Amino acid sequence: KALAYLEMIQDLAAHPERIAEFESDPCYTTSLLRESGARRALEDGADIILGNHLDTRLEFSFNTAVGGNSFDARFSFGDTPEIPSRINAIIGYNGTGKTQLLVNLSHVACGDDQHRAEVSSQYGQIHPENIAFGRVVAISYSAFDTFKTPTAAAAKRAYRYCGLRDLIKPSRTDLKGQDTIAQEIEDSVSRLNTEGRWESLESALEPLFR
Numbered sequence: 556k557a558l559a560y561l562e563m564i565q566d567l568a569a570h571p572e573r574i575a576e577f578e579s580d581p582c583y584t585t586s587l588l589r590e591s592g593a594r595r596a597l598e599d600g601a602d603i604i605l606g607n608h609l610d611t612r613l614e615f616s617f618n619t620a621v622g623g624n625s626f627d628a629r630f631s632f633g634d635t636p637e638i639p640s641r642i643n644a645i646i647g648y649n650g651t652g653k654t655q656l657l658v659n660l661s662h663v664a665c666g667d668d669q670h671r672a673e674v675s676s677q678y679g680q681i682h683p684e685n686i687a688f689g690r691v692v693a694i695s696y697s698a699f700d701t702f703k704t705p706t707a708a709a710a711k712r713a714y715r716y717c718g719l720r721d722l723i724k725p726s727r728t729d730l731k732g733q734d735t736i737a738q739e740i741e742d743s744v745s746r747l748n749t750e751g752r753w754e755s756l757e758s759a760l761e762p763l764f765r
Contacts (some may be wrong), residue, residue, distance in 0.1 A: 558604050568600030594687035615686050619659045619679030620650030620689040628656060641762050657693070657701050665714035692717065698730055 559570035567577070577583045580692045584704065602609050612633035630643050659678040660762055665688070666748040670679065691710075693702040702716055716722070721731045747753050 562606065564602075568597055568604060573599050594685075595689040598687065605700045608702065613686075617656075617660050617663070617679055618682065619656060621659070641759075651665045654695075654697065654700060658700070658712075661691055661693045661714070662703055664688050668680070690715070 558569060563662075565573070567574055599609060601607075614629075614631045616627045616629045618627050628645075632641065632643065645656065647653050660681075662674055662678040663681055666674065668685070671684070690713040690714045693714075695702055698719050700718055700720075702718060705712075719730050719736075721729045721735065747756060
């Protein structure tokens with residue numbers, strides 16, 4: 556039924572052969588595909604709808620600078636049987652810039668092409684430039700992290716920050732209290748129970764327990 560509906564409305568995910576008719580139109584990129592999530596949906600949508608094998612392999616590099624030194628960080632998912640495809644690890648001594656690398660990456664990955672161009676000089680560049688991420692979630696248990704906190708514009712770009720900083724406070728740098736953290740956990744468990752999301756959560760966490 557889903558495929559029939561998408562064919563009826565001439566959705567490009569159901570008719571990828573028609574993409575060439577529209578990709579030269581500025582509205583195609585500035586409106587239809589202005590968000591990374593939309594690009595990701597278009598790229599994977601047809602295979603999901605048709606029940607085809609979805610290639611989960613992903614490779615990209617990120618050129619950035621930490622401590623005044625510029626370098627390329629390479630990420631590869633799905634090409635190493637010994638490591639679950641959803642996991643990459645960054646290993647290094649304290650103070651060498653591991654968190655700053657991820658902070659820089661989060662600033663760039665959450666945006667569309669225009670946003671990436673605007674922040675490239677400050678945070679870095681992703682290659683290939685047109686790679687799309689459906690959602691960026693920054694999770695931190697450090698009281699000293701410098702991950703960006705989501706503005707209204709960032710929220711539209713599907714960026715989420717999960718950390719110890721209290722985003723409700725005007726400074727956005729104060730730390731949450733113990734009661735606030737406990738309430739957030741309780742609310743999250745409640746949503747999992749009422750919305751039937753336990754199965755999805757277990758599937759997402761399964762690679763971590765291998």
